[in-house]
Amino acid sequence: MSTIRDVATLSGVSVSTVSIVLNGQAKDRKISQETQNKINDAIKALGYRPNMSAKKLRSAADKEYTIGIYWASDFRTNFLSRLLTGMQPEIMTYPFPINIVICPYKNDCLYREKGLRSSNTFDAAIIANTSVADMEYLNSHPPQIPFVLYNRTSEQYNSVTIDNYDAGRKAALLLLDKGVKNMGAVLFRDTYLAMSIRSRGFIETCTNNNAKISPENIITTENSILGGVLAAEKYLNLKARPRALYCDSDSIAQGILHVLNKNQINVPDDLFLVAIGMGSPEANQYSTPPLTVVEIPIEKISAECIKLIVGVLEHQIDTPHHVYCDSELIPRESSGF
């Protein structure tokens, strides 16, 4: 990278003159047009770009934090909007700027992210959607910067989570209350820790309460609407269809609804549907029929992540903290509400 000095040399003027032109003060300081042209030519010739770090340093920048959000992009839900929406109000409560940099990473490939291995990139990080492999990586290679885990539990690191087991249980209890004895479940094919705990919460609660989930009624699929569509087709082919279906995500449930509607299978009369809510609450509220969900408070978790990580940066927190948020059961028509 060329510097302002290179530009000055090439155009035959001093650095300060270049700086003046660069900052649009040419008029004020009455720099001749000719000089300006020379400078601009040199800038183009060299492909010069001002160094942001130098500018910031020089300008004795007020305090600011830059936080990287590590977000596994092939995690097929667009909950990112919710995540950012949740952070925003919290960020606004601080008197200094907090920059949020989105760092999409491939699942299982968190180890490729240089930003976590260097202290020159971000002040801190929030890491979302870690897979088992990613967690193992974090445990064996502690990042160089403070960070918070988003909805993952860890003894040694800061984390903000919901009680995932309880979320699954809530779904189960609702169906048990309805007297359902014969359950099915549509689970994520790729298991992340938090989610497998969720499924476990559902399944164990069912079996502990004398409701049956036979193995052929457990369908695995991708976390997407299409995944739900494919799962629904499997459901239709079951010899004995269960009375109720638990879905690991609302996307999956939406896909299932589509297929059932097309096949004139009535929800909730023929089938109860309950899902974990992590996508658009509005979409769940206004689907056909409206979908019963155990809602994960994405926005709340995000806000708590910001709060926690700022606490760490400000030295108010030094040992690992663990914050818990509550999931909320929202009964709607799909479960006969």
Add this chain to the structure above:
Amino acid sequence: MSTIRDVATLSGVSVSTVSIVLNGQAKDRKISQETQNKINDAIKALGYRPNMSAKKLRSAADKEYTIGIYWASDFRTNFLSRLLTGMQPEIMTYPFPINIVICPYKNDCLYREKGLRSSNTFDAAIIANTSVADMEYLNSHPPQIPFVLYNRTSEQYNSVTIDNYDAGRKAALLLLDKGVKNMGAVLFRDTYLAMSIRSRGFIETCTNNNAKISPENIITTENSILGGVLAAEKYLNLKARPRALYCDSDSIAQGILHVLNKNQINVPDDLFLVAIGMGSPEANQYSTPPLTVVEIPIEKISAECIKLIVGVLEHQIDTPHHVYCDSELIPRESSGF
């Protein structure tokens, strides 16, 4: 903000010793535990945080760009995920890091954004969802950094757009082809430039082709599913319901579908529905019934924005450039396909 020097002074050691401890080299350099404790105490006492700019500067950081994405958050669609998803592959094609910082702003309040007024924050910006007021602001107060407008047209600034008039026209032509003579439209209450052009494309194409849109069949509402729900209720109350409805967004259309399904009004038999697609393509594909959309290529536009702005930063582009992307009509069941 305190500096490393303050820490050194308070703990009674030299700056370099502090630096060593700070960078985890205490063991290697055999710094006594006592010294380390003193330093750590001082760090906490002062609330010291290393200055990222100084670190970057010192480390002669490789080239990197930081681009601010100005995104009007009360624009109620979660197309932000699509935007970022679209940028990612393009970003990966460059040999240097491109940091994307999300800057949510309130509609009409772009003028509050300091990042655009200073050259110390971002190397460049991508500005999305500008309102008329925001555009006026940009015209009267040119930002201090290079930027690209996302789906807004401007003579003097870089922009990436679709032909919005054409998008509206495509929707109209589809319905005209079906022989519809009696149209309705559900438009955004708050008009953004691009969208009013879109609506105009629809309306003018209809009237030019002898299809009637009487004023009472034009409903305005919020850009959200709820907005669609409310609009649908107005639709149901119309004396003479039009045969087809054009919606400014797919969110609105989804809300309408919900109400129609509940009221046993059959789409497409009783009503054709066509919308501008900017939300989740999957949700539109698998709604009940699947929704016909004129799809805005969000991902493509985003990628082109990155390409364009990097071109500017690299001095390959100096005069304002305007890139056009094509919208695509995707016929589905809601229009009788």
Add this chain to the structure above:
DNA sequence: CTGTTAGCGCCTTCAC
């Protein structure tokens, strides 16, 4: 009108 100079906060030799 333009050039010289002195740091901004940090890290890395190199001495002691």
Add this chain to the structure above:
DNA sequence: GTGAAGGCGCTAACAG
């Protein structure tokens, strides 16, 4: 084990 010095790229006095 620790300290002193230099410089990363840039800007804002202050001189001319």
